[in-house]
Amino acid sequence: MFxxxxxxxxxxxxxxxxxxGVKAGIKRSGNPDVAVIYSEKEAAVAGTFTKNAVAAAPxxxxxxxxxxxxxxxxxxxxxxxxxxxxxxxxxDAVCMQEIAADxxxxxxxxxxxxxxxIIGQPLPMDKVESGIHAAVKALSLDGSADAGNAIITxxxxxxxxxxxxxxxxxxxxxxxxxxxxxxxxxxxxxVLCFITTDADIDxxxxxxxxxxxxxxxxxxxxxxxxxxxxxxxxxLANGAAGNPKIKEKNADYEAFKNALLxxxxxxxEKIAADGEGATKFLTIHVKGAKSFADAKTVGMSVAxxxxxxxxxxxxxxxxxxxxxxxxxxxxxxxxxxxxxxxGGIPVYSDGVGAAYDADALRAVMTAHDIxxxxxxxxxxxxxKVWTCDFSYEYVKxxxxxxx
Amino acid sequence: MFxxxxxxxxxxxxxxxxxxGVKAGIKRSGNPDVAVIYSEKEAAVAGTFTKNAVAAAPxxxxxxxxxxxxxxxxxxxxxxxxxxxxxxxxxDAVCMQEIAADxxxxxxxxxxxxxxxIIGQPLPMDKVESGIHAAVKALSLDGSADAGNAIITxxxxxxxxxxxxxxxxxxxxxxxxxxxxxxxxxxxxxVLCFITTDADIDxxxxxxxxxxxxxxxxxxxxxxxxxxxxxxxxxLANGAAGNPKIKEKNADYEAFKNALLxxxxxxxEKIAADGEGATKFLTIHVKGAKSFADAKTVGMSVAxxxxxxxxxxxxxxxxxxxxxxxxxxxxxxxxxxxxxxxGGIPVYSDGVGAAYDADALRAVMTAHDIxxxxxxxxxxxxxKVWTCDFSYEYVKxxxxxxx
Numbered sequence: 131m132f133x134x135x136x137x138x139x140x141x142x143x144x145x146x147x148x149x150x151g152v153k154a155g156i157k158r159s160g161n162p163d164v165a166v167i168y169s170e171k172e173a174a175v176a177g178t179f180t181k182n183a184v185a186a187a188p189x190x191x192x193x194x195x196x197x198x199x200x201x202x203x204x205x206x207x208x209x210x211x212x213x214x215x216x217x218x219x220x221x222d223a224v225c226m227q228e229i230a231a232d233x234x235x236x237x238x239x240x241x242x243x244x245x246x247x248i249i250g251q252p253l254p255m256d257k258v259e260s261g262i263h264a265a266v267k268a269l270s271l272d273g274s275a276d277a278g279n280a281i282i283t284x285x286x287x288x289x290x291x292x293x294x295x296x297x298x299x300x301x302x303x304x305x306x307x308x309x310x311x312x313x314x315x316x317x318x319x320x321v322l323c324f325i326t327t328d329a330d331i332d333x334x335x336x337x338x339x340x341x342x343x344x345x346x347x348x349x350x351x352x353x354x355x356x357x358x359x360x361x362x363x364x365x366l367a368n369g370a371a372g373n374p375k376i377k378e379k380n381a382d383y384e385a386f387k388n389a390l391l392x393x394x395x396x397x398x399e400k401i402a403a404d405g406e407g408a409t410k411f412l413t414i415h416v417k418g419a420k421s422f423a424d425a426k427t428v429g430m431s432v433a434x435x436x437x438x439x440x441x442x443x444x445x446x447x448x449x450x451x452x453x454x455x456x457x458x459x460x461x462x463x464x465x466x467x468x469x470x471x472x473g474g475i476p477v478y479s480d481g482v483g484a485a486y487d488a489d490a491l492r493a494v495m496t497a498h499d500i501x502x503x504x505x506x507x508x509x510x511x512x513x514k515v516w517t518c519d520f521s522y523e524y525v526k527x528x529x530x531x532x533x
Numbered sequence: 534m535f536x537x538x539x540x541x542x543x544x545x546x547x548x549x550x551x552x553x554g555v556k557a558g559i560k561r562s563g564n565p566d567v568a569v570i571y572s573e574k575e576a577a578v579a580g581t582f583t584k585n586a587v588a589a590a591p592x593x594x595x596x597x598x599x600x601x602x603x604x605x606x607x608x609x610x611x612x613x614x615x616x617x618x619x620x621x622x623x624x625d626a627v628c629m630q631e632i633a634a635d636x637x638x639x640x641x642x643x644x645x646x647x648x649x650x651i652i653g654q655p656l657p658m659d660k661v662e663s664g665i666h667a668a669v670k671a672l673s674l675d676g677s678a679d680a681g682n683a684i685i686t687x688x689x690x691x692x693x694x695x696x697x698x699x700x701x702x703x704x705x706x707x708x709x710x711x712x713x714x715x716x717x718x719x720x721x722x723x724v725l726c727f728i729t730t731d732a733d734i735d736x737x738x739x740x741x742x743x744x745x746x747x748x749x750x751x752x753x754x755x756x757x758x759x760x761x762x763x764x765x766x767x768x769l770a771n772g773a774a775g776n777p778k779i780k781e782k783n784a785d786y787e788a789f790k791n792a793l794l795x796x797x798x799x800x801x802e803k804i805a806a807d808g809e810g811a812t813k814f815l816t817i818h819v820k821g822a823k824s825f826a827d828a829k830t831v832g833m834s835v836a837x838x839x840x841x842x843x844x845x846x847x848x849x850x851x852x853x854x855x856x857x858x859x860x861x862x863x864x865x866x867x868x869x870x871x872x873x874x875x876g877g878i879p880v881y882s883d884g885v886g887a888a889y890d891a892d893a894l895r896a897v898m899t900a901h902d903i904x905x906x907x908x909x910x911x912x913x914x915x916x917k918v919w920t921c922d923f924s925y926e927y928v929k930x931x932x933x934x935x936x
Contacts (some may be wrong), residue, residue: 176914184860184868214868216885249853250886359857436839450617450652454762465587465617469809483653509788 135441140274140276140290144303144328146370147169149273151280152384154261156170156209156247156254162280165260167204167324168234168269173368175201176240176337178344182363186213187223188243192362199333201285201366202240204324205230205262206281208309211320212245212253213359222253229259233266241311242364246283246309246320249359278307281322285309289400295389297373297382302329304393310401315518321348323363323397329386330369331376339387340365347394351402352433352517365390407523413501420509424461428504429515432460441522445495456504473500539641543677543693547706547731549573551775552676554683554720557664559612559650560656565683567664570607570727571637571672576771578604578645579740581747589616591624591646595765595900598645602736604769605640607727608665609647610656611712614723616762617653625656632662636669645767649686649712649723652762681710684725688712692803698792700776700785705732707796713804726800732789733772734779742790743768750797753829754805755836755920768793791848806917807818810926813845816904816919823912827864832918833906834862842923848898852880859907870910877901 141149148168156163162444164378177196205226212219223243231238245253268276278288289308290452294301308323331339344363369375376382403411414432419425432438435455449470456463456470470478474495475486494500545552551571559566580599582592598604608629615622626646648656671679681691692711697704704869711726734742747766772778779785806814817835822828835841838858844851852873859866859873873881876897878889897903 182857182860182864184856211853214856214885216883219885249857250881359860418605450614453587453617454585454652457585457762463586478617478653481621482617482622 131174136179139292139305140278141167141305141307141324141326142271142274143292143305144326144370146328146368147305147326149245149272149277149311150265150268150270151273151276151278152264152268154207154257154263156207156248156257156261158209162176162276163208164258164265165206165277165280166230166262166265166269167277167326167366169202169366169368170327171370172200172202172240173338173366174199174333175364175366176333176340177242177362177364180342182359183202184214184359185432186211186360187215188245189360189362189526190220191223191227192242192244192364195239197327198239199337200240201242202236203230203234204242204244204364204366206244206322206359207253207258207261208281209247209360210245210251210253211247211249211360215250215252218252222255225255226258226262228303228521229262230266230492233263244322244360244362246281246322246360274305274307281307282309283320284406286404288406289397291393291396293389293393295385297329297371297385297409300371300373302327302371302373302389304389305495306393306397308401309399320358320360321363321401322361323348323394325363325365325367325390325393327367328369329369329376330371330373331367331386335376335379335383336365336367339383339390342389343391343394344392347398350513350515351398352430352515392502396427402518405518407521408518409521410519411499412442413514413517415501415503415512415514416506417503417512418506418508419511419513422511422513425511425513427461428456428459429513431455432502433515433517436520439517442500443519443521447477447491447495449483452502453478454503463506463508469507471503473497474503498500541808542695542708543681544570544710544727545677546695547707547729547773549731549771550708550729551674552680553668553671553673554676554679554681555664555667555671557610557660557667559610561612564908565679566610566612567661567668568632568680569665569668569672570610570680570682570729570769572729572769572770572771573604574773575605575643577602577734577736577739578643578768578769579736580765580767581744583761585762587762587764589614590618590622591615591648592763592765593623594626594630595645595647595767597607598642601642602740603643604645605649606633606637606645607645607769609725610661610664611684612650613648613654613656614650614763615648615656618655621639621655622745625658628658629661629665632665633669636666638651638662647725647763647765649684649725649763658696660919670749673864677708677710684710685712687809688722689807692800692807694796694799696792697795698772698788700732700788703774703776705730705774705776705789707792707916709796709800711800711804712802713807721761723761724766724804725764726751728766728768728793728796729737730768730770731772731774732770732891733774733776734770734781734789736780738779738786739768742786742793744752746790746794746797749794750801753918754801754832755914755918770929782805802919806822808921810924811921812924813846813922814919818904818906818915818917819909820906820915821909821911822914822916825914828914828916829918830864831859831862831909832916834858835905835907836918836920839923842886842920845903846922846924850880850894850898852886855905855907856881865913866909872908872910874906878899911919
């Protein structure tokens with residue numbers, strides 16, 4: 131359902147969307163750092179935002195846009211987060227919105243604003259302004275990859291994807307670009323996720339679908355979606371596909387939501403796999419839980435354990451660290467009913483370590499993608515959490531000055 | 534109040550206690566690995582234990598001892614945690630207790646048992662048995678340092694301390710040995726803390742005092758006391774000082790509790806400073822909170838942030854990571870009323886970065902001991918949390934096979 135981005139894929143795959151990414155000189159590296167995404171028709175918009183009490187200025191501005199349920203465009207920059215920048219930061223975020231609206235010929239209140247990068251420094255507004263003008267001039271059907279590259283920070287590559295679903299005999303398309311990057315825990319690795327679709331759907335229902343989908347996708351990465359000062363996931367739905375407008379929770383709504391879920395789970399896996407310094411992509415699959423919330427809590431406890439992460443970096447099948455993290459998750463569990471498997475191989479059951487084929491387990495541990503399965507033996511619910519290992523490189527990336 | 538261990542200090546500083554530590558061959562390094570602490574008189578005992586649902590066998594055994602409020606001795610080994618070892622593990626823990634009781638000439642139900650080391654491997658009981666016999670033969674007034682060395686694992690040194698308090702005209706002494714070691718987060722860095730005192734105090738009051746003190750000392754290290762499968766803090770009080778027995782919450786009880794608090798806070802700082810791979814000792818001092826619980830939550834959020842820890846490893850005054858961790862702690866806070874100081878130098882206030890003297894701040898960041906002060910401006914309560922930075926060495930220590 132989730133296909134790789136091709137030249138014209140990503141956020142310009144759905145009808146009626148243009149995108150661009152340009153170099154404005156905000157990033158010290160000189161890489162692209164200003165992106166614009168434009169819907170030719172006014173679109174329904176929905177968004178989910180960081181729950182951090184220290185939310186950045188663009189979050190405040192974009193929340194107000196989402197509250198109106200309609201938008202025309204997204205303008206984003208990387209290299210500077212415009213967070214902890216006080217009244218000047220709020221002004222600058224509004225100014226970004228106005229510059230983009232002027233250049234695009236739409237209302238300022240129809241422009242979503244996003245920033246990512248260093249906290250506590252003011253936006254270099256001269257560079258931002260010329261960047262936005264250049265990006266608007268460069269808008270094209272081929273601009274998704276450029277836009278994707280303009281929103282990344284320590285990501286090693288831009289994440290993108292597409293999917294489709296048939297609604298009322300019409301092909302409805304979805305595209306997404308996103309950036310992590312990954313770190314081992316929430317903290318402040320900003321996640322930006324911009325989704326386009328040509329579906330025709332009521333704005334309130336779009337918000338409901340997005341909120342539910344994000345809970346089962348971006349919020350299942352151990353890089354918690356709700357932690358950075360700047361996180362946001364935005365979807366624009368412009369109706370260009372011509373499907374019967376979704377106005378109630380009918381079969382079309384379910385199909386739309388499932389397609390959105392597949393898109394967002396795919397992009398979540400890519401974000402987790404590209405964690406800072408990551409050498410392994412880890413899926414923690416918790417089964418046999420009383421509730422989804424319990425399964426998620428256990429999965430996050432394992433995914434957030436630095437000892438688990440360093441063990442997998444060292445390719446050490448140290449199930450003791452996994453069962454320990456399960457034990458302190460806060461979820462009631464019986465050690466004797468719980469089983470742990472690495473790559474399908476049981477390593478812990480009945481309260482003790484399980485006998486295993488050392489060669490087979492070594493093959494699991496030396497692979498890049500590893501599934502850690504925890505079965506609590508206590509109910510029907512399950513959850514998957516995605517994360518990465520914890521390497522020397524992570525410490526190097528984050529122990530150096532970023533300012 | 535808290536003095537360094539001398540030759541006869543540590544746990545044999547209070548009257549009527551003997552100790553020993555010997556090499557039994559359980560640690561692969563060949564270092565000392567079996568310790569015995571013995572009170573010549575039967576003592577009142579109190580303990581606090583891990584809250585991990587996957588608690589190790591010695592925790593179960595020792596909880597039963599503490600429930601009787603009396604004990605004569607502690608037997609401990611390092612190198613093997615006897616955790617996730619099933620029915621055999623429970624038998625082995627009881628067997629350790631019985632071997633020590635036989636050798637000491639006391640009842641098995643009066644012997645506390647503790648283990649630390651690798652999870653999931655059975656105790657080598659032949660080595661444990663000969664080690665206990667050797668340790669009992671070696672018991673002496675000079676044995677505290679040996680006992681301290683026999684309980685450490687990845688600690689770079691043994692932690693010990695003493696203090697005194699006058700109760701009813703009598704000098705009452707306290708001694709402590711402890712092991713961390715330190716890692717950046719709870720997980721399963723076992724904390725063992727063995728306290729001796731010659732105070733005469735009722736066992737129920739002793740438990741109440743210890744529980745309160747641990748909440749403000751060991752549980753304020755970001756190596757949470759309640760997380761490992763094997764954590765325990767034990768105090769033996771043998772009454773040899775001859776003070777009027779503490780039977781109620783009078784002034785003597787308060788003085789006793791304050792001395793115990795000073796002892797435990799001192800040892801907590803040492804455990805935090807010796808975190809695995811640590812190059813910095815960090816004190817997070819949260820002020821202006823509505824409650825102690827809020828202050829602790831905020832302090833732990835900062836202390837557990839890998840991004841904060843790697844920033845201090847890199848001597849980067851990245852206050853953005855600190856304010857971000859404050860913001861996602863879950864405690865209600867106003868970014869505009871919150872101030873952050875590093876080593877007394879304001880770096881964040883009024884919602885933005887503060888101007889600072891770069892040379893002065895560099896001197897703070899390059900020091901070994903750094904105080905991070907967070908004032909929420911919202912109430913009278915405060916808390917201190919102790920942690921360490923996060924280095925390449927941490928990843929190296931934990932990314933290598935320990936089995």
